[in-house]
Amino acid sequence: MSPRPFVFAFRFVLAFALAGAAGGRPAAASMDAHANAIAALADVRATVDEIVRIEDGFAVGHAAYVRAAHRALNALVGRRDDGYVASFGDSGDGVGALGHIDALLDTEGTSLWTPAIEGAKANVLAAAENLQTATREREMEEYQGDLTHALANLALVAGRTSQGGVFGGLSGALANTSLAVPRGAASVSGCGLPARAPSYGVVSERLAYVALPRADAATKLPGEIDVRRVVVRGDEVVLYTAASAEAAALCAHATAQRSTARLERTRHVAEGAHAAGLFTLPQAQAGAEVYRRYCIACHGADLQGTAGPGVAGTEFLTTAHANRWHLSDLRTTVVENMPFSNPGSLTPAQYADVLAFLLASNCYPAGAVPFPTAQRPQFATIALASSAATVRPKSKAGTCAVVPK
Amino acid sequence: MLRRTAPVVVLTLIVGITLFFAAPRLRAASAWPTSESYAGAAADSADWILPARDYSGNRYVSETEIAPENVAKLTKSWSAKIDARGPLETSPIVWNGTMYVTSSHNDVYALDAKTGALKWHFPYKPHVIAFSANRGVALGDGKVYEATLDGHLIALDAMTGKPLWNVVAAHDTTNTFFTMQPVPYKNMLLIGASNGDWGGVGYVSAFNAADGKRIWDWKTIPGPGEPGHETWSGDSWKRGGGAVWSGVAIDPGSDTLYIDAGNPQPDFLGTIRKGANLYTNSMVALDISGKPKIKWYHQFIPHDTHDWDPAMPPVLFEATVGGAKRKLVAAGDKGGNFWVLDAGNGSVVYHLAVSTQKGQSSEPDRKGDIACPNTNGGVEFNGGSYLPETNDFYVPSVNQCGLWKSAGTATYITGQFYLGGGFPSLSGPSTGYMQAIDMGTGQFVWRKHLAYPQIGGALSLSTGVVFTGGVNGDFTAYDAKSGAVLWHYATGMTIQAPPTSYALDGKQYVAVAAGPAGINFADPRFAKGTPTLEGSYKTATSAAITVFSMP
Numbered sequence: 023m024s025p026r027p028f029v030f031a032f033r034f035v036l037a038f039a040l041a042g043a044a045g046g047r048p049a050a051a052s053m054d055a056h057a058n059a060i061a062a063l064a065d066v067r068a069t070v071d072e073i074v075r076i077e078d079g080f081a082v083g084h085a086a087y088v089r090a091a092h093r094a095l096n097a098l099v100g101r102r103d104d105g106y107v108a109s110f111g112d113s114g115d116g117v118g119a120l121g122h123i124d125a126l127l128d129t130e131g132t133s134l135w136t137p138a139i140e141g142a143k144a145n146v147l148a149a150a151e152n153l154q155t156a157t158r159e160r161e162m163e164e165y166q167g168d169l170t171h172a173l174a175n176l177a178l179v180a181g182r183t184s185q186g187g188v189f190g191g192l193s194g195a196l197a198n199t200s201l202a203v204p205r206g207a208a209s210v211s212g213c214g215l216p217a218r219a220p221s222y223g224v225v226s227e228r229l230a231y232v233a234l235p236r237a238d239a240a241t242k243l244p245g246e247i248d249v250r251r252v253v254v255r256g257d258e259v260v261l262y263t264a265a266s267a268e269a270a271a272l273c274a275h276a277t278a279q280r281s282t283a284r285l286e287r288t289r290h291v292a293e294g295a296h297a298a299g300l301f302t303l304p305q306a307q308a309g310a311e312v313y314r315r316y317c318i319a320c321h322g323a324d325l326q327g328t329a330g331p332g333v334a335g336t337e338f339l340t341t342a343h344a345n346r347w348h349l350s351d352l353r354t355t356v357v358e359n360m361p362f363s364n365p366g367s368l369t370p371a372q373y374a375d376v377l378a379f380l381l382a383s384n385c386y387p388a389g390a391v392p393f394p395t396a397q398r399p400q401f402a403t404i405a406l407a408s409s410a411a412t413v414r415p416k417s418k419a420g421t422c423a424v425v426p427k
Numbered sequence: 428m429l430r431r432t433a434p435v436v437v438l439t440l441i442v443g444i445t446l447f448f449a450a451p452r453l454r455a456a457s458a459w460p461t462s463e464s465y466a467g468a469a470a471d472s473a474d475w476i477l478p479a480r481d482y483s484g485n486r487y488v489s490e491t492e493i494a495p496e497n498v499a500k501l502t503k504s505w506s507a508k509i510d511a512r513g514p515l516e517t518s519p520i521v522w523n524g525t526m527y528v529t530s531s532h533n534d535v536y537a538l539d540a541k542t543g544a545l546k547w548h549f550p551y552k553p554h555v556i557a558f559s560a561n562r563g564v565a566l567g568d569g570k571v572y573e574a575t576l577d578g579h580l581i582a583l584d585a586m587t588g589k590p591l592w593n594v595v596a597a598h599d600t601t602n603t604f605f606t607m608q609p610v611p612y613k614n615m616l617l618i619g620a621s622n623g624d625w626g627g628v629g630y631v632s633a634f635n636a637a638d639g640k641r642i643w644d645w646k647t648i649p650g651p652g653e654p655g656h657e658t659w660s661g662d663s664w665k666r667g668g669g670a671v672w673s674g675v676a677i678d679p680g681s682d683t684l685y686i687d688a689g690n691p692q693p694d695f696l697g698t699i700r701k702g703a704n705l706y707t708n709s710m711v712a713l714d715i716s717g718k719p720k721i722k723w724y725h726q727f728i729p730h731d732t733h734d735w736d737p738a739m740p741p742v743l744f745e746a747t748v749g750g751a752k753r754k755l756v757a758a759g760d761k762g763g764n765f766w767v768l769d770a771g772n773g774s775v776v777y778h779l780a781v782s783t784q785k786g787q788s789s790e791p792d793r794k795g796d797i798a799c800p801n802t803n804g805g806v807e808f809n810g811g812s813y814l815p816e817t818n819d820f821y822v823p824s825v826n827q828c829g830l831w832k833s834a835g836t837a838t839y840i841t842g843q844f845y846l847g848g849g850f851p852s853l854s855g856p857s858t859g860y861m862q863a864i865d866m867g868t869g870q871f872v873w874r875k876h877l878a879y880p881q882i883g884g885a886l887s888l889s890t891g892v893v894f895t896g897g898v899n900g901d902f903t904a905y906d907a908k909s910g911a912v913l914w915h916y917a918t919g920m921t922i923q924a925p926p927t928s929y930a931l932d933g934k935q936y937v938a939v940a941a942g943p944a945g946i947n948f949a950d951p952r953f954a955k956g957t958p959t960l961e962g963s964y965k966t967a968t969s970a971a972i973t974v975f976s977m978p
Binding site: 319320322327328329330331332337341344345346347351354355358359362363364365366367 | 512513514531554555556557558559560601832834838840841842843844846848849850852853943944945946949966
């Protein structure tokens with residue numbers, strides 16, 4: 023007998039917990055990371071609700087559609103954003119998913135959940151751009167197209183409880199990382215069995231399990247959770263997460279620093295690329311040499327363009343944002359059309375290296391996994407914009423230097 | 428930045444002094460070219476006030492002290508440095524002792540035409556979509572007009588270089604830019620849009636020269652219900668291309684504007700745009716007495732799949748054909764064809780191949796196939812010149828082949844190439860021709876096969892001297908009758924700008940701009956240093972306008 027009915031009932035409880043978190047008018051800065059993530063997710067859902075309501079309804083007249091797009095945008099970006107128009111109202115909490123996400127990314131250092139939240143932010147911005155465009159459309163078909171794009175972006179923001187990294191989005195981060203732990207809740211080592219309940223078992227920022235007292239119906243739960251295994255143990259119910267297997271592997275090799283690093287890499291490979299850490303530093307360094315040989319004549323030593331256009335920095339990223347370029351567009355253009363005088367003449371590895379160099383020059387952070395030699399479907403979801411870059415620019419032009427090996 | 432600013436500062440000081448002493452004369456001569464000056468430009472041997480001297484588009488000078496007998500003595504008079512971030516394609520405008528030139532990135536320079544001293548410099552920082560290039564300014568009513576890489580039309584004070592107004596003139600700045608030199612006509616500025624490889628639809632526009640307000644547009648791709656629309660399958664016309672890149676010719680007597688519309692797109696994928704794809708790769712004669720109306724058109728290459736647009740600006744001329752005078756218009760395309768049409772009805776009078784042609788009947792496939800010329804081959808954007816004294820037409824050309832590959836699909840990415848494949852890669856030799864074609868018979872009079880592509884356009888002098896420049900930097904004077912090289916000068920930079928001529932205080936000057944090779948005309952040989960008529964040519968990193976005169 024599978025534990026499915028139990029899981030469904032469990033999700034129901036979670037929905038209540040979420041509704042509670044969305045109430046009131048919180049100030050994002052004073053909220054802890056967990057609360058911000060929960061509130062961001064609630065705002066995303068409020069945004070989706072606005073879109074679904076107008077799409078499923080039978081509203082007549084242009085004004086109703088404009089209003090819906092504005093309300094969705096309000097819930098998503100919050101009062102502090104330029105796109106917020108107060109007169110249309112807001113079914114979110116006023117801070118907006120964007121406000122909460124910015125608060126999350128404002129915290130010092132990076133966490134296991136940072137890439138997921140950065141990915142979510144990139145997709146919030148893409149969705150906001152689509153909603154902004156929708157407010158200006160005159161044709162129904164165009165309007166619906168914009169909303170469809172926005173929904174696709176929002177699905178990625180919300181993410182999936184079963185995944186980590188950028189695909190996990192907010193849900194994935196809440197279900198699989200220490201972001202699940204509310205302020206004041208007990209966090210214990212996830213390597214052993216729970217010593218008490220309620221508690222959160224955590225291993226290297228991974229959420230291995232949530233232990234609940236069996237008789238207690240009042241305990242609030244973290245976001246969503248993809249329960250892979252349920253163990254009833256005396257007075258406790260232990261819910262093992264999607265990340266529990268990885269946590270167990272980490273525990274088994276806890277003493278060996280090197281093997282932890284190897285597992286980290288394995289985890290990244292399994293997930294594919296994410297907005298932070300799309301390439302490795304040695305790869306970007308190799309790409310610098312490819313750039314010097316094949317690209318510099320037209321795009322310049324400072325990457326600001328000579329006979330050809332600029333390819334990194336503020337001007338490039340502003341254009342990328344205005345033209346809604348995604349990583350897939352950058353890759354297509356480079357691989358299909360460059361070098362201009364001999365397109366397709368570089369090896370797949372050289373193309374990957376030079377793309378790594380371009381990302382690094384645009385201040386995207388390096389990670390543990392090399393940029394792949396083939397197009398990945400998820401590249402179509404990674405919007406190129408200065409807000410997605412996380413390393414502080416080093417030059418006046420807004421580029422980051424990549425020092426060759 | 429420092430490297431570029433320092434000389435400008437020094438020059439500004441010199442200019443300040445020049446202006447101080449020259450002020451009374453400049454004020455007295457504050458008249459500017461008018462409609463009458465433009466219409467009579469052919470008779471004004473002192474100035475050069477339209478892109479190709481006059482509305483005919485023919486770079487020809489009748490009053491000249493330079494002749495086959497003395498051209499060997501021609502020496503450099505002065506040169507002035509120009510911003511070198513891209514190739515120089517500028518055609519200088521000269522009026523009343525001042526020369527106005529542009530850089531690839533839309534910087535404008537006003538220079539003393541006698542000494543090269545800088546009078547003012549207007550810096551500009553446009554967003555570059557793909558190619559940085561600019562073909563020069565227009566001058567009128569105290570203003571210098573420039574159409575920019577970011578789709579703007581800018582008017583500067585011709586005395587100071589200070590901007591007077593700046594309007595967005597392109598309809599879609601994500602895929603459209605301007606390289607063309609604006610052409611003043613009556614109260615208008617005529618400008619063609621460069622968008623033919625980025626998913627736009629080409630057009631030529633008229634703007635009010637007083638304030639930059641749009642007067643009309645003429646789109647090169649017919650929309651639903653318009654004649655010619657049936658030459659596009661499905662919705663392919665919506666991103667059909669047909670950019671108006673190059674210069675235009677005008678017959679002011681009949682208000683006829685001659686334009687060339689560029690290649691269709693996606694450039695290398697014809698299967699998704701079945702049909703002849705009008706009016707791409709066509710010369711179109713428009714009646715512009717009011718809103719533009721087509722008088723006639725001639726399509727040079729129907730359903731082009733190799734980016735072989737008719738790059739050469741039209742040249743209107745009257746020649747003796749079979750013993751009788753006839754009004755003609757010349758064209759040249761990147762497919763290696765030179766065309767002479769009847770200016771009244773567009774019928775073909777002559778058609779010659781001026782570059783090697785191969786594999787022209789098949790479309791690029793996914794495996795790749797060789798076709799000639801290469802995409803930057805054939806007759807390029809500076810075209811040629813007709814010399815009435817010999818009844819010959821002088822036109823340089825590029826002899827290259829390319830390996831073409833179609834991607835099988837075409838994806839429109841805003842602000843990026845819309846090609847359905849990649850640009851071809853050079854396959855085999857890269858050479859050029861300079862040739863003279865008899866307009867009485869349509870036969871070659873002489874033909875020189877040169878080691879480098881020839882794209883510098885031609886300037887002919889009534890005494891029988893023809894100037895042109897090659898990508899290896901050689902600026903050469905040919906004997907119009909025999910094709911013999913009478914004089915040459917190594918600029919050390921790639922020449923892809925046309926030669927011009929003007930006169931000051933009884934002295935005649937010949938000017939040409941040169942700079943880095945840029946994207947389209949970089950030659951694999953340049954990096955190694957390659958022998959030319961004088962010394963060797965190495966990849967150029969500077970740009971300058973150089974002016975010659977008799978000692």
